[in-house]
Amino acid sequence: MNHSISKPASIYHFIINPASRSGRGLKIWKKQIEPALNEKQVIYKSYVSKKAGDVTEIVRKIYYSVSAGSRIYIIVLGGDGTVNEVLQGFPDPSSLVLGYIPTGSSNDFARDLKISKNPLDALNLILYRAKPTPMDLGSITYPDGITRHFLVSCGFGYDAAVCEEVNRSVVKNVLNKMGLGKLTYLGIALKQLFAAKKISCKLTLDNDTTVTIDNMLFTCCMLHRFEGGGFMFAPDADAHDGLLNLCAVGDISKLLILFALPTAFYGKHYRFRGITPYLAKEITFESSSPLWVHTDGEVTRKESGITVSCKKDAFFMLL
Numbered sequence: 449m450n451h452s453i454s455k456p457a458s459i460y461h462f463i464i465n466p467a468s469r470s471g472r473g474l475k476i477w478k479k480q481i482e483p484a485l486n487e488k489q490v491i492y493k494s495y496v497s498k499k500a501g502d503v504t505e506i507v508r509k510i511y512y513s514v515s516a517g518s519r520i521y522i523i524v525l526g527g528d529g530t531v532n533e534v535l536q537g538f539p540d541p542s543s544l545v546l547g548y549i550p551t552g553s554s555n556d557f558a559r560d561l562k563i564s565k566n567p568l569d570a571l572n573l574i575l576y577r578a579k580p581t582p583m584d585l586g587s588i589t590y591p592d593g594i595t596r597h598f599l600v601s602c603g604f605g606y607d608a609a610v611c612e613e614v615n616r617s618v619v620k621n622v623l624n625k626m627g628l629g630k631l632t633y634l635g636i637a638l639k640q641l642f643a644a645k646k647i648s649c650k651l652t653l654d655n656d657t658t659v660t661i662d663n664m665l666f667t668c669c670m671l672h673r674f675e676g677g678g679f680m681f682a683p684d685a686d687a688h689d690g691l692l693n694l695c696a697v698g699d700i701s702k703l704l705i706l707f708a709l710p711t712a713f714y715g716k717h718y719r720f721r722g723i724t725p726y727l728a729k730e731i732t733f734e735s736s737s738p739l740w741v742h743t744d745g746e747v748t749r750k751e752s753g754i755t756v757s758c759k760k761d762a763f764f765m766l767l
Contacts (some may be wrong), residue, residue, distance in 0.1 A: 450639050457521035458632070463530065465535075466496055466497070476551055480567050504533045505537070506537070507522065509753075511537060519580075527552015528744045529746050532597070532599060533556060542762065544763040544764065546763060546766065547765075559678065560672040584758055585759050586598040587600065587752050596743050597743070598671070600672045602756060604666060604667050604740075605644075608747055609739070611740075613640065614636050644665060644701060646663045649733060661696060663698050664696070664735070665697045668700075669692045670682035671685060672685055681715075688761070692727070692728055693725065694725065694727070695724075698722060700720065700723065739751065739752070
């Protein structure tokens with residue numbers, strides 16, 4: 449892969465999620481970002497998503513409209529889920545040069561990369577100080593051969609079940625507008641924890657080491673340190689090493705989980721027996737019953753078997 453990009457983009461494609469930041473995403477674009485771009489005479493095109501799936505289709509059209517081999521500069525104004533949709537639209541992610549103006553509710557990607565929450569500061573980084581930096585990309589392959597990419601993390605089990613219920617919760621938007629969005633996650637997380645049934649799971653690491661968990665709660669495969677709005681499940685994660693950092697949680701009482709999960713905000717959860725880190729390029733999961741699966745918080749299906757892999761330096765990030 450060629451790592452020699454240095455010249456600025458000939459054109460930036462801005463993808464705007466108007467619903468991000470509790471519905472203020474479009475206002476941030478109209479009041480701050482768009483005027484700044486026009487003032488600086490930046491060449492750009494903008495696209496506003498209207499419904500789920502729009503972003504992937506928009507990006508796919510951009511991809512096929514550009515000459516083969518050209519770098520495509522995509523700037524996302526949205527959250528981790530919007531970035532995830534962008535990834536699904538690229539048949540060849542090596543052509544992607546991604547910039548990020550975080551306006552989501554979790555922003556775990558921006559948190560790990562230390563990208564400012566101030567939209568104009570994030571824009572100035574992209575336009576004037578950032579350099580295209582190669583970064584790893586994760587992929588899930590389902591039994592039917594369908595593949596889905598992820599940028600931050602994927603999860604299998606409890607954390608994905610929480611994401612699935614949060615994403616369809618009518619209470620979430622109300623609490624987000626009040627600045628109390630985390631209460632949605634907390635309430636659903638507690639509910640899902642005590643409703644979780646005993647499920648066994650077998651993990652195979654790099655087609656070599658096999659680990660069996662008799663009562664698995666969840667496993668998350670991390671490229672970056674944070675997921676779920678600041679849980680540092682992988683304090684040693686490095687998005688440039690070509691490896692997945694796996695946090696496996698199982699064979700631990702639900703009562704103890706209540707004490708262990710808060711310590712994950714500080715990356716101290718591995719002191720609890722039953723919470724175990726693993727490192728691998730590829731991991732295969734086989735569970736006794738189907739479990740929800742998420743990629744960067746986006747939940748699409750339940751499965752009882754998936755393969756998760758990491759591709760080193762798969763795309764470029766403006767940092």
